[in-house]
Amino acid sequence: MSLFRRGSAAITGSIGRLLFPPVCPGCQAAVTGSGTVCCACWPKLRFIERPYCEVLGLPFAYDLGKGFLSAEAIAEPPPFARLRAAVLYEDLAARLVSSLKYADRTDLVPLMAGWMTRAGAELIADAEVVVPVPLHPGRLWRRRFNQSAEIARLVARGARLSFSPLSLKRVKATRSQVGLGPAQRRANVRGAFQVVETRRDELDGKRVLLVDDVYTTGATVASATRALKRAGARDVDVLTFARVATGTE
Template sequence: MDATPDEHCEAPLASRALAAARSFARRGGSAFADLLWPPVCAHCRAATSIPDGLCARCWSRLALIERPYCERLGTPFALDIGGKLLSPEAIANPPVFDRARAVARYDDIARSLTHRQKYGDQLHLAVTMGTMMAAAGRELLAEADAILPIPLHRFRLWTRRYNQAALLARMVAKSSGKSLLLDALIRVRRTRPQVGLTRAERAANLAGAFKVPADRRPAVEGRRLLLIDDVLTTGATVSAAARALRRAGAAGVDVLTFARVTVDA
């Protein structure tokens, strides 16, 4: 079963101490806190006027995904020919989920932010990334009944100490006011890393990896759910998770990630 929110947010002692100090200072007044810790860019650490945001230079380098894009897969189109469009891939191979959206292409700034949050213990980046995800996924959030993260297997959670998707999901839930389900979907099978696997190998690797516990089915049945992850590559992970949710009676499943790999990225 997924860990509790506290377990998801375990961080090195130094990081927790810094966070506590910031919180204490901010309770004493935002001006005093900003004097002690002036806002800096989440990527390059240059001075900025927006806490937990990006500076103008880094923002301009973030490859945002905006319309026109495939309404099912969220993949961007080079040209806008008007109307709501479907990509050839979505028509030929409709996904298990209903719709996918992402903030940016998995390139340069987005890659750096996701790697640092996932592997570098920079948990504070969930604030920056989650806030942008809530904006990019506002259409999906308007229809969602609840939000849930892609879960980690308990062994992977133990070695990594936190689930980056759960941190992002909590921030998206906080920004949108939607309920957060941390234990409605669990990872029951330990899978090997997806890096380097083909599309077919990824799908086979994740077959049967997710499950909705019997006592959590009422939280899923008849509801429209929004799955949260950091990066969408081939869609194998979110497809396996969406399949488990549909089998448990979910009325619909959408996907929201911070970044997604595109053919020309």
Template sequence: MAQTTSSVNFAVALNLLLPPQCLGCGVLVETTGGLCGECWSAITFVGDPACARCGLPFEFADAQSNSKLQCASCVRQPTVFARARAVMAYDDASRHLILAFKHGDRTDAAPTYARWMARAGADLLDQADLIVPVPLHWSRLFSRRYNQAALLAREIGAIARKTVVPDAMWRTRRTPSQGRLGALARRRNVGGAFKVRRKHLTLLAGRRVLLIDDVMTTGATANSSARALLRAGAGAVDVLTLSRVLRPFPAL
């Protein structure tokens, strides 16, 4: 009881000294890790009705649409992963949030983003046996000092009380940035770039894996990662991202 009271008092004192600021614009907000009303209203949240496979929202559909409907792209060329969900669209309103988290050391945003992801992907989390983040190449991890996908995976695992395997995969080579590449170039760029560590083969065998990343653009990284996990023996792979591009593809 005393420890709980002490923690509350510390949090109150910290808020007085360092008032919570909006993750988007920096204005004062009521709670740490929140957005102000203006920034919140500018975000395009991704929801149903959407493709049952890749999670792309349907432009013309109603809430009563068949929950098993797939978009034309998935019907034509099914994804390697089973299902994907995302919190928000990657667009002008969200780009600065994502880039600040990805490249700007805003690791303090991870708990907030993880809560959003846990809600958006609740159905995927319920069925997941393991949570695995998309890995960075060691050289990129060295320069950036953290893997944003691993931070999200850790927080989501704590929320859902699921096992997180942060080092399940590794990148076999340093792939050029996907930011300005088209769909075909992205697939070629990350093709065969992921491998599963042998020490985790038994753990992964037959399990349903939830793959975590910050952004989905064409799905090339998700497909390549899922392919590696399935070849290593995983039973199925779902994908949960903080944001996704809804077309066309802006630079990351």
């Protein structure tokens, strides 16, 4: 970049910070830089650290030994290999997800993607291609962007992985999962996803990292995983920003 362009970028950035000073995404208090959380809001985030279930990423209250699985993973093994999430879906984390999805807060994407990259480091190291959970075209038109795709784009770019946002499509206009029970959620997304025939080579024989914003019962990512594996994906790992705390102690 030339000296002139660097100078122009610096001036533009300074003007932008003056007109739109960075604020905490939790409480709107002034912060030193964009993509940061203030000291008051930081304790409201519960980051998921080991020990946790090696399959579902559910945090344990104490270390039960290497490779220990949760009761949920044993009773109903998921179709994907591993799940990792950055934070528990509660309090501030839930507000961040809602702000991104429904208030067009795309400025939160770098923050969320950064935390997810840290949480999913082992999954990213094994991945060959990153695929976001798609929205149905009708919902995408109303929302104007797919929050999972925006996050997945940055995760893939940071890890220098192939990004395949168009290989998986949602072919069924499902109702919102909010308020539905586990069985209803599974029925709602059954057969909802399909791999685009002309893009099968982007997935065939590869380990896929499937990215979504929230994991609740797992019905959505399970349905998407099955579609990916039917199309030839060697295996699928799942990375989300948040997950519910079901099964924690």
